[in-house]
Amino acid sequence: MASDSSFTSDLSTVSVLREAESIVIKIGSVLVRDPETDGVRQGWMDALAQDVAALMKLGKKVTIVSSGGIALGRKALGISGKVAPDQIPLQQKQAASAVGQYHLFHGYHKAFASCGIVAAQVLLTMSETENRRMNLNARETLHTLLDRGIVPVINENDTVSTGEIRFGDNDRLSVRVGQMILSDAVVLLSTTDGLYTANPDTNPDAVHIPLIEEITEEHVRMAGKAIPGLSTGGMKSKIEAAQAAVKSGIHLVIANGRDDHVLRSLTEDGARRSTLFHALNTGASARQSWIETHMRPKGAYIVDDGAVKALLSGKNSLLPVGVKSVEGRFERGDVVEIMTFDGRKLGVGLSAYNADEARLVAGRQTADIPTLLGYAGRKALVHYDDLMLLR
Numbered sequence: 001m002a003s004d005s006s007f008t009s010d011l012s013t014v015s016v017l018r019e020a021e022s023i024v025i026k027i028g029s030v031l032v033r034d035p036e037t038d039g040v041r042q043g044w045m046d047a048l049a050q051d052v053a054a055l056m057k058l059g060k061k062v063t064i065v066s067s068g069g070i071a072l073g074r075k076a077l078g079i080s081g082k083v084a085p086d087q088i089p090l091q092q093k094q095a096a097s098a099v100g101q102y103h104l105f106h107g108y109h110k111a112f113a114s115c116g117i118v119a120a121q122v123l124l125t126m127s128e129t130e131n132r133r134m135n136l137n138a139r140e141t142l143h144t145l146l147d148r149g150i151v152p153v154i155n156e157n158d159t160v161s162t163g164e165i166r167f168g169d170n171d172r173l174s175v176r177v178g179q180m181i182l183s184d185a186v187v188l189l190s191t192t193d194g195l196y197t198a199n200p201d202t203n204p205d206a207v208h209i210p211l212i213e214e215i216t217e218e219h220v221r222m223a224g225k226a227i228p229g230l231s232t233g234g235m236k237s238k239i240e241a242a243q244a245a246v247k248s249g250i251h252l253v254i255a256n257g258r259d260d261h262v263l264r265s266l267t268e269d270g271a272r273r274s275t276l277f278h279a280l281n282t283g284a285s286a287r288q289s290w291i292e293t294h295m296r297p298k299g300a301y302i303v304d305d306g307a308v309k310a311l312l313s314g315k316n317s318l319l320p321v322g323v324k325s326v327e328g329r330f331e332r333g334d335v336v337e338i339m340t341f342d343g344r345k346l347g348v349g350l351s352a353y354n355a356d357e358a359r360l361v362a363g364r365q366t367a368d369i370p371t372l373l374g375y376a377g378r379k380a381l382v383h384y385d386d387l388m389l390l391r
């Protein structure tokens with residue numbers, strides 16, 4: 001996270017992206033598919049990879065969320081280009097994505113390889129981001145890749161995601177990924193420059209809005225209905241994604257990504273139009289607000305005075321030695337309350353161990369964990385990054 005500085009800078013897409021340390025870039029289907037050949041727009045992808053490489057040289061972590069699996073598999077399934085995505089039966093979409101996802105990732109693989117960067121394909125379903133334990137595992141996988149300079153290229157696992165448990169659009173998925181990996185900004189690249197006061201295709205008086213500091217009902221109304229075409233979301237899903245992002249302290253940018261090197265322009269000269277939804281200053285990190293808003297505690301760690309001191313005095317994790325007892329039944333990744341012996345609630349956090357394991361290691365030294373559990377687990381019961389303290 002770029003700490004609080006991201007809230008004091010001047011309010012523009014360029015300044016926000018310059019300061020961001022971790023950025024999620026979402027690519028819409030229309031950008032990756034060449035309607036003439038039904039294949040990948042390889043030249044465009046190559047340019048994107050070059051822009052990402054330049055950002056990585058500045059020390060930024062970049063994660064791609066790309067649509068296009070279904071769009072690139074349509075032809076093989078015999079689905080006409082004229083049929084809107086929401087008109088395609090689910091089984092056909094799933095089959096199309098099984099064909100197209102390969103071509104999509106292959107395109108990214110080639111583009112990044114020519115910049116000397118490894119790309120990793122990550123397919124997520126809704127459950128991985130909603131279930132605590134799975135969320136923690138997916139987050140660790142993504143951090144492991146990012147820490148090694150590998151670019152995750154994420155899409156929804158459309159072949160196995162069924163109707164009621166689908167994200168359906170990658171706008172929402174990219175914000176969920178941003179929350180999961182503590183990104184500072186999410187950039188949605190599609191075929192629109194951002195939000196206008198009216199539909200610019202039909203209304204010559206429509207005015208572009210470069211900055212939105214607070215999303216109002218009026219903005220939601222302006223976004224109107226989803227625009228049909230190859231993409232699933234349209235402006236409505238982008239506004240919803242923006243609402244979720246800013247609440248979690250993540251900036252969200254919408255820009256037209258059709259031309260080559262749009263990302264470079266957005267991060268360097270700002271010549272390109274975009275709409276920046278500025279993050280709300282919640283005072284909490286993305287992870288912390290996610291913990292607070294998404295979850296109900298399943299149990300509690302009752303801690304001793306030493307742990308209270310350590311937790312309140314700085315960026316310290318909750319170690320087993322400071323835990324006097326463990327209450328409730330929970331799994332690794334579930335939210336637990338951190339309580340003092342006399343019943344004061346210090347905060348909540350994600351437990352790195354399930355309740356049975358936690359009971360085995362509570363009150364003991366970290367060095368004893370391998371002997372107690374029979375495997376080398378994590379050092380802390382709740383890592384600092386996963387802790388939300390009430391102060």
Ligand code: GLU
Pocket residue numbers: 029066067068069070071097155156158168169170171230231232233
């Ligand atoms: N996951 C879908 C695909 O790869 C796209 C969803 C969306 O358009 O946002 O085709």
